[in-house]
Amino acid sequence: MSAVFLVLSAFLASAVEMVEALTIVLAAGITRGWRSSLLGVGAATGVLAAATAALGPALTLVPISALRLVVGALLLVFGLQWLRKAILRASGLKALHDEEEAFAREVAEARATDGRSRGAIDAYGFTLAFKGVLLEGLEVVFIVLGFGSTQGSIGLAALGAGAAVVLVAAAGVAARAPLARVPENAMKFAVGTMLTTFGIFWATEGAGAGWPEGDAALPVVLAFVLVLSFVLVVLLRRRRLEAAVA
């Protein structure tokens, strides 16, 4: 059961981040030239691969209880950030993330910036694509290493993340446009829920406490986080409607 959660969480988190990275790379490629943008993508991928290769084996040397405590606490704080934003979006108190709008903004900024040099590497295009892939990819590396190391299967988490990268890249090449129809906000809600669930589970175990029924408690924690999130969405929606009427 936890292996399914592991792959699914890594897949969803990676897919969401890669959809955002794709939007930035498309904007850079269309406005500043594909050569510089793809070089930026390659350089960022190299940095992320080096970070994963360096940290992955190092994490396997850390005792599992210490790893679960630190990773669980980090995932919990990190996951609550995602969940908080997702609840605010679902209740209508924060604008939904819109890839078409983000794409238009990036294109406008890239076009407004001078200094394009045809033939040579365009520094702006390279930097835009590099930063986009690096920053979005860093979250994926964090989640893959966190999930994978605490479950003792970095390969399984990397498999989920890798499948998402391939799928999003293929969809991007086919569509040649931002993937605006991907249910990104719902996916972010799901990722926030899963990160929070794993965070609660591992941080509790890392602090020394045990769960009733061991690993079988994981779906119960997930159900708790889901119900809590939906209750908070309903409460916030009601508050928003009451404020609108008053």
Place this chain on the structure above:
Amino acid sequence: MRRFARFWWDFVVGDDWRIAAGIAVAIGLVALLHHVHVTSWWVLPLAVAALLYASLRRATG
């Protein structure tokens, strides 16, 4: 160096530092209760509910 630290702070802690502080206290409580042989698995779920509710209340005024 300051920008580097700022980046990691925003990356991990985000908009509301009180959530991170509350989680640290709650994990400490789990360890403490476990140390004195009191069942403590319920602490983090409860802390998450309280911290998330409080943070959302602050965010929405």
